[in-house]
Amino acid sequence: xxxxDLINAPLHLMILKTLTWGPMHGYAIARWIRQVxxxxxxxxxxxxxxALHRMEQRGxxxxxxxxxxxxRRAKFYQLTPEGRQHLRGETPNWLRFAKAVGTVLxxxxxxxx
Amino acid sequence: MWRRYLRFWGPDVRRDVDDExxxxxxxxxxxxxxxxxxxxxxxxxxxRRFGDYTAFEHECLHIGEERERMIRRAERFxxxxxxxxxxxxxxxxxxxxxxxxxxxxxxxxxxxxxxFSVVNSVVLRPLGYAEPDRLVQVYETFPMSGGGSGSGSxxxxxxxxxxxxxxxxxxxxxxxxxxxxxLQTGEGTERLTxxxxxxxxxxxxxxxxxxxxxxxxxxxxxxxEPVVVLSEQAWRARFGADPGIVGxxxxxxxxxxxxxxxxxxxxxxxxxxxxxxIWIPLRASEQxxxxxxxxxxxxxxxxxxxxxxxxxxxxxxxxxxRIAEAYPDQQEGRSVEIVPLHEVVVGRVQPMMMVLLGAxxxxxxxxxxxxxxxxxxxxxxxxxxxxxxxxxxxxxxRVVRQFLAESLTLAGLGGALGLFLAWASLRWISTAAxxxxxxxSEISVDLRVLGFLLGITLLTGALYGMIPALQTxxxxxxxxxxxxxxxGSGGRRASTFRSTLVVTQIALSIxxxxxxxxxxRTFVALMATETGIATDRVLTMKLALPGGEYEDAAATxxxxxxxxxxxxxxxxxxxxxxLINLLPLEEWGFNGNFGIAGKTYQSAAEQPFxxxxxxxxxxxxxxxxxxxxxxxxxxQDDRDSPPxxxxxxxxxxxxxxxxxxxxxxxxxxxxxxIEIVGVAAAVRQGRLTDQPxxxxxxPFMQVPWVIPEMSLxxxxxxxxMSLAGPIRSAIREIDPQQPIFDVRPMSAVVAESVSDRxxxxxxxxxFAAVALALAITGMYGLIAYSVAQxxxxxxxxxxxGAGRERVSGMVVRQGAKLALAGLAVGIPxxxxxxxxxxxxxxxxxTGDLVTYAAxxxxxxxxxxxxxxxxxxxxxxxxxxxxxxxx
Numbered sequence: 001x002x003x004x005d006l007i008n009a010p011l012h013l014m015i016l017k018t019l020t021w022g023p024m025h026g027y028a029i030a031r032w033i034r035q036v037x038x039x040x041x042x043x044x045x046x047x048x049x050x051a052l053h054r055m056e057q058r059g060x061x062x063x064x065x066x067x068x069x070x071x072r073r074a075k076f077y078q079l080t081p082e083g084r085q086h087l088r089g090e091t092p093n094w095l096r097f098a099k100a101v102g103t104v105l106x107x108x109x110x111x112x113x
Numbered sequence: 114m115w116r117r118y119l120r121f122w123g124p125d126v127r128r129d130v131d132d133e134x135x136x137x138x139x140x141x142x143x144x145x146x147x148x149x150x151x152x153x154x155x156x157x158x159x160x161r162r163f164g165d166y167t168a169f170e171h172e173c174l175h176i177g178e179e180r181e182r183m184i185r186r187a188e189r190f191x192x193x194x195x196x197x198x199x200x201x202x203x204x205x206x207x208x209x210x211x212x213x214x215x216x217x218x219x220x221x222x223x224x225x226x227x228x229f230s231v232v233n234s235v236v237l238r239p240l241g242y243a244e245p246d247r248l249v250q251v252y253e254t255f256p257m258s259g260g261g262s263g264s265g266s267x268x269x270x271x272x273x274x275x276x277x278x279x280x281x282x283x284x285x286x287x288x289x290x291x292x293x294x295x296l297q298t299g300e301g302t303e304r305l306t307x308x309x310x311x312x313x314x315x316x317x318x319x320x321x322x323x324x325x326x327x328x329x330x331x332x333x334x335x336x337x338e339p340v341v342v343l344s345e346q347a348w349r350a351r352f353g354a355d356p357g358i359v360g361x362x363x364x365x366x367x368x369x370x371x372x373x374x375x376x377x378x379x380x381x382x383x384x385x386x387x388x389x390x391i392w393i394p395l396r397a398s399e400q401x402x403x404x405x406x407x408x409x410x411x412x413x414x415x416x417x418x419x420x421x422x423x424x425x426x427x428x429x430x431x432x433x434x435r436i437a438e439a440y441p442d443q444q445e446g447r448s449v450e451i452v453p454l455h456e457v458v459v460g461r462v463q464p465m466m467m468v469l470l471g472a473x474x475x476x477x478x479x480x481x482x483x484x485x486x487x488x489x490x491x492x493x494x495x496x497x498x499x500x501x502x503x504x505x506x507x508x509x510x511r512v513v514r515q516f517l518a519e520s521l522t523l524a525g526l527g528g529a530l531g532l533f534l535a536w537a538s539l540r541w542i543s544t545a546a547x548x549x550x551x552x553x554s555e556i557s558v559d560l561r562v563l564g565f566l567l568g569i570t571l572l573t574g575a576l577y578g579m580i581p582a583l584q585t586x587x588x589x590x591x592x593x594x595x596x597x598x599x600x601g602s603g604g605r606r607a608s609t610f611r612s613t614l615v616v617t618q619i620a621l622s623i624x625x626x627x628x629x630x631x632x633x634r635t636f637v638a639l640m641a642t643e644t645g646i647a648t649d650r651v652l653t654m655k656l657a658l659p660g661g662e663y664e665d666a667a668a669t670x671x672x673x674x675x676x677x678x679x680x681x682x683x684x685x686x687x688x689x690x691x692l693i694n695l696l697p698l699e700e701w702g703f704n705g706n707f708g709i710a711g712k713t714y715q716s717a718a719e720q721p722f723x724x725x726x727x728x729x730x731x732x733x734x735x736x737x738x739x740x741x742x743x744x745x746x747x748x749q750d751d752r753d754s755p756p757x758x759x760x761x762x763x764x765x766x767x768x769x770x771x772x773x774x775x776x777x778x779x780x781x782x783x784x785x786x787i788e789i790v791g792v793a794a795a796v797r798q799g800r801l802t803d804q805p806x807x808x809x810x811x812p813f814m815q816v817p818w819v820i821p822e823m824s825l826x827x828x829x830x831x832x833x834m835s836l837a838g839p840i841r842s843a844i845r846e847i848d849p850q851q852p853i854f855d856v857r858p859m860s861a862v863v864a865e866s867v868s869d870r871x872x873x874x875x876x877x878x879x880f881a882a883v884a885l886a887l888a889i890t891g892m893y894g895l896i897a898y899s900v901a902q903x904x905x906x907x908x909x910x911x912x913x914g915a916g917r918e919r920v921s922g923m924v925v926r927q928g929a930k931l932a933l934a935g936l937a938v939g940i941p942x943x944x945x946x947x948x949x950x951x952x953x954x955x956x957x958x959t960g961d962l963v964t965y966a967a968x969x970x971x972x973x974x975x976x977x978x979x980x981x982x983x984x985x986x987x988x989x990x991x992x993x994x995x996x997x998x999x
Binding site: 025054070075 | 129130132133134135136137139140141143162169172173176177179180
């Protein structure tokens with residue numbers, strides 16, 4: 001099990017969080033997440049783009065065509081109020097879950113049966 | 114590359130996904146190069162990293178395409194919503210226009226819905242029996258003098274021979290004709306219509322009773338206990354829907370009958386016009402059972418599966434030929450005819466139904482043209498708006514769609530209103546047509562009618578919306594935007610088109626008017642036909658004798674008929690009174706062959722044949738029928754005196770040409786020769802359009818059988834109906850329980866004999882009147898509009914010195930031109946189309962000049978009158994005002 005499989009669940013949340021810094025195209029989103037996590041999470045293109053399209057369908061992001069930093073045609077994604085709301089609501093849940101998983105994996109006590 | 118052009122139809126999902134992923138690869142390549150790789154190695158690494166992205170490319174595509182679909186759907190709905198809002202705004206802004214259109218369409222659609230309901234119920238729906246297409250009626254045919262053969266009823270011995278020998282039928286069954294019976298209850302006597310049926314009829318028709326059972330095999334034998342089956346209608350109307358009716362006893366004609374079953378309301382036998390209250394077992398007399406020449410019954414058959422009626426007819430004709438050989442006296446020349454039951458029931462009215470449907474269709478076309486004209490007028494008024502909208506990017510398709518949305522909505526509303534109108538009028542039609550149309554009681558609006566209405570509503574909306582839409586969409590944008598919006602070439606084209614629409618309406622309404630006119634002249638001719646009776650001075654009523662009350666014919670005559678006649682004659686105001694078994698112009702079919710002393714006949718066709726009437730003294734005098742030779746029946750002609758008969762003029766002319774029949778004798782009618790004592794003027798038996806048939810009038814006292822129903826005819830110089838009450842009391846003095854019914858003056862009997870034509874005339878007349886109104890309104894609208902358009906021109910003309918008459922003359926001429934154009938198209942069309950009415954006409958041909966001239970005259974007059982108002986308005990134009998307004 002690689003680090004990349006673990007990220008599929010909270011992938012949407014991470015993308016939404018990334019977009020809170022402003023509109024970005026898909027490559028920029030992946031690059032940012034990689035940089036912030038210090039190369040730990042490298043999002044597969046096969047997960048990123050379907051996730052982005054699904055989020056657009058759900059109305060959490062809207063897409064618009066623009067010009068990238070190297071003067072190419074690029075699709076920029078932007079957060080919507082619904083997306084912001086989803087991020088705000090689900091982030092505490094996920095953090096609590098992640099913390100709980102960590103607790104289980106790091107515990108030295110044998111559970112009482 | 115070519116995909117770029119597909120963008121006109123919306124975003125190209127595939128290209129977007131490709132572009133997005135292409136960018137990602139490029140960014141990866143740049144990063145690799147920045148990290149030090151060579152260009153090729155950078156690209157190879159990027160693509161390797163990207164991996165096989167066809168899988169998720171598909172997913173992205175799929176998601177993208179689905180999103181596009183949802184967007185497009187939403188767009189379509191919003192467009193529809195926009196169109197609907199536009200329609201609503203239109204209706205609110207010009208309610209007059211909307212209401213007028215709805216009303217006009219409602220007339221056309223409603224007429225069609227109503228007529229189609231009738232056609233559907235009467236003609237299209239299968240008869241309410243099991244597997245009705247295998248049911249046929251079997252007639253006996255007989256040769257008629259002058260060639261050809263007539264069809265008639267069947268005798269019992271023939272029926273039994275057929276049953277024994279015929280192989281083409283799964284079953285054959287016999288039944289009598291509907292007759293009156295009296296029901297004796299505690300409160301008095303009532304009259305019911307009963308149908309005597311053989312036990313095979315009910316199983317053959319295959320309809321299950323609501324309660325109980327039907328007449329079983331063997332119950333029609335003479336010795337069996339009498340039973341009766343009720344119809345649901347009679348059960349509700351006469352017996353108060355008594356739940357315990359089955360099992361109880363009814364006294365019919367003095368005999369106790371046990372009620373064994375109740376048939377549902379949809380069941381009707383025999384199918385046809387008239388009430389069917391109860392069914393009783395067929396009890397034929399000994400004479401009817403034995404005598405092959407006594408034809409009084411109808412025979413139904415169910416063909417064996419796969420057998421065609423023609424094949425069955427061939428077989429039956431063979432059997433009939435064998436019977437004719439075996440019994441030459443009674444059966445010579447007689448054969449068999451088989452007619453499918455559906456045709457028997459509806460065959461007579463089917464042609465007229467189709468004509469009415471066609472007329473309703475014409476009316477709908479006129480309504481469509483009218484509505485299209487209205488819509489076109491409005492569209493012309495909004496030309497600029499449409500032009501601007503098109504210039505700003507609305508597609509032509511969008512414009513047309515908007516027109517259609519409007520026209521379909523208005524058509525839909527018109528259809529709903531039309532449905533209501535049709536439903537309301539159907540009640541009236543069903544009642545009025547009750548005695549005329551078979552299955553009139555079944556007339557109702559069912560799913561097929563609703564489907565038909567929906568279909569023609571959609572067609573109407575599409576048709577009348579398309580026309581103006583196409584006209585407007587074609588107009589020259591530049592011209593509309595540039596000018597004041599009035600005199601564009603599109604406007605002129607639309608005006609011509611509107612004129613065409615008006616001319617069409619006029620032409621179609623001419624067809625309807627001529628049809629109605631022909632029918633009206635027929636009706637007038639019918640009513641003017643000499644009936645041979647003093648119809649406005651005769652009152653008639655029917656008397657039905659409860660069976661069993663008097664033992665025999667003699668008792669009946671002595672204790673009832675004779676004293677009753679005397680008592681009635683004593684009523685003040687009565688000049689004469691008499692009895693007859695069948696009234697003229699009402700019923701006929703009681704007839705037979707006879708011989709004439711001293712003459713012999715070679716073949717059956719030549720044998721004298723006449724209608725048989727049983728009359729009392731005073732009959733001819735009461736009816737005002739003159740006696741041409743000899744004398745009328747007198748009280749001396751009773752049981753003890755020599756048998757006599759009075760013949761009518763038709764019989765004299767046919768069988769005694771050039772001789773004096775008085776003093777001669779007829780034979781083969783009873784035990785001894787009967788002397789002819791007088792010749793009466795002929796009256797018509799069945800229909801005013803038929804020639805009078807030969808008749809034999811026998812004194813009722815001299816016939817040995819009980820006559821269960823007679824009509825009393827009373828001659829008076831007063832208003833006939835005023836005597837109804839006193840005569841009723843007089844009869845009741847002799848027999849308080851005597852059922853008396855169908856009290857009407859003879860003029861009503863005559864009128865009823867033409868009531869079918871009256872109904873058709875009424876319907877067609879209504880259509881024609883509505884059509885004319887619509888056409889003239891359309892024409893008026895067009896001329897008024899054109900006058901409004903030409904105010905400037907009229908102003909100039911008047912300023913230049915043209916007289917007022919000149920200007921108004923121009924307008925009236927325009928109206929007359931439209932009317933003449935309509936006539937030019939309509940008259941030939943009418944001549945061609947009214948040929949379908951030929952079978953209904955009497956006294957006029959389809960090319961009747963009087964009718965055509967009258968319609969043409971009326972139309973021109975109305976057209977000129979309708980042009981008058983706009984014409985006078987044209988003359989009132991103040992030239993200074995109009996010129997200044999430019």
